[in-house]
Amino acid sequence: MHPLPGTAASPILTSAHKIGIVGLGLIGGSLARRLVGRGRFVVGWNHTTAPYAAAQRAGIHTVDSLEELAQGKPDVLVLATPLKAMPEMLERLAPVLPKASTLTDVGSVKGPVREQVAAVGLSDRYVGGHPMTGNEHSGFAASDPNLFDSALWALCVDESTDYGRFLTVADMVIQGLGDQLICLDDGTHDRSAALISHMPHVVSTALAALLAGHPDRQVAAALAAGSWRDMTRVALTDPERTRAMVEEDRPNVAALLRELASRLDGVAAEMESGADLGPFFDSAQPFRDYRACQMEAKRTPDHELEEELILDGHGWREQLLDSARRGRRIVRFDSVHRAIEVSGPNW
């Protein structure tokens, strides 16, 4: 086995002692509160001081400027601002972020953020991050450490990612937050996130708009129950936030919307011609089976079989990417070389 580059000998599991958070909104605030609750030292900066009093009561240290945050030498600096604010934040960070600090973010698209990071020359310090959690609310007042209960993080890497920095962010995720992670390349992340989040946000919004413009809206809205409420919940998200997320992932989202529209037109045609709808309903069966496995696994979490993945100094990136492709999640690192993974349901 080759020695792993860029890593301290051991232990690697407490490398993210001090965490700086840029933006104390729903996600940044929840992240900060969770980390504080689990014993990490957290310093936050927000573009207005409005949440500072509440943040300080929650044990979060605050500073007056982004520059001060960076100069305080956090082990990890997390960008938790809206996507559209990131380029400005990165430009201000580039001249002041210490070499030893690792930069990550919680943005819902990863390719565009990496480009912005590269544009200001911070690629060597960057590991992309995306916690799969959130809700339709926003602001520190809506923050909740439990938002990170059993959340899965996608950590995104490319050929320039430093393994030691990857482990430092992994420490924040696993030990700092009690979460799990998978390792992805930006392209796979952005296509997958488009499929299970960005495109559905657009569909939800289109459903809400369809009702809003419908002559029967008054009666229909009165009749709306669980199915409608669930399908339109994310349409209640701040539209500027959703729009930014969708705009940064345009090509993937547009292609999926075309594909879904074509499927809906297809079912409509089958209905109009009186064709058998059986094949359409059958086509979702693998998903029903997948979810049934997943719910069964949740009922019996103790039966999750842990397996070890011995990581190689040169091959760690490909090994971890392959682990994710096979539906596995990293639950911890027992050492620099030894990741412990569990399987999800397969299909």
Add this chain to the structure above:
Amino acid sequence: MHPLPGTAASPILTSAHKIGIVGLGLIGGSLARRLVGRGRFVVGWNHTTAPYAAAQRAGIHTVDSLEELAQGKPDVLVLATPLKAMPEMLERLAPVLPKASTLTDVGSVKGPVREQVAAVGLSDRYVGGHPMTGNEHSGFAASDPNLFDSALWALCVDESTDYGRFLTVADMVIQGLGDQLICLDDGTHDRSAALISHMPHVVSTALAALLAGHPDRQVAAALAAGSWRDMTRVALTDPERTRAMVEEDRPNVAALLRELASRLDGVAAEMESGADLGPFFDSAQPFRDYRACQMEAKRTPDHELEEELILDGHGWREQLLDSARRGRRIVRFDSVHRAIEVSGPNW
């Protein structure tokens, strides 16, 4: 004011003493348990006796045949079978259902059920019913009286509907279940239900199928969080049940799917051309405002202003239909002539 036809003098609020339920599945079972819990006498029949022991433990009387159920002279007989079983049930009920029994159902489409009722000559005894509740599970084992907490019922009438029978079913809904109701014609119901339930079930299924067939499904499914879970929950419903519901409302559902597909293609085109997505996200704003009003009203239910609606012997149908069109719900009848209604949010 004209005297109201077909009604006892008073009180009208306890006219549904004995309730017969055909089909003890998720909805029939939950309905029966809720009615028993609130003091009504409930007799059930199911096509297999599998749920009988559990039903009896829940205080539900059971009989060996549909005919016996009818001959027991229930004040209200509720058809709670799958839609596809209704024609056979109705054929068997027609020769044995006593004149004094009022027939209703819980089917998710109302026009086709009324046609089936007419085909067996039971129109004079029928009031259509659809409780806006349910979930993705099925069977008596999944039944839960709380499924009817704050449920809204659509009671569907036409020019032949007897007012006394309408009040009897209203008694079951309001006093028997603690629920509220609105009065609709079948066409408005079926269009509205297509909009907020039947079409969204198809969209949810199409989303699930899109994921199931996608090359990135393993990673995407691992990343799936709240937004995806909510949008695909109803795709987990027994596909035969969803299919029957959708098939009975084909023209409405197909037209809405075409409309949604066209909107999704439109947004995709805007994304591809780099157009401003602002107007698309703005188009859902009336729905966000409506839901904000609705949630505010839920936080302060005591502030709901009750208004009385004095019903006229000849005009009751049009008066109640108009009440629903204005977004109002009937919370009780203080007498045969006096309905008490509350407003929902307007848009």
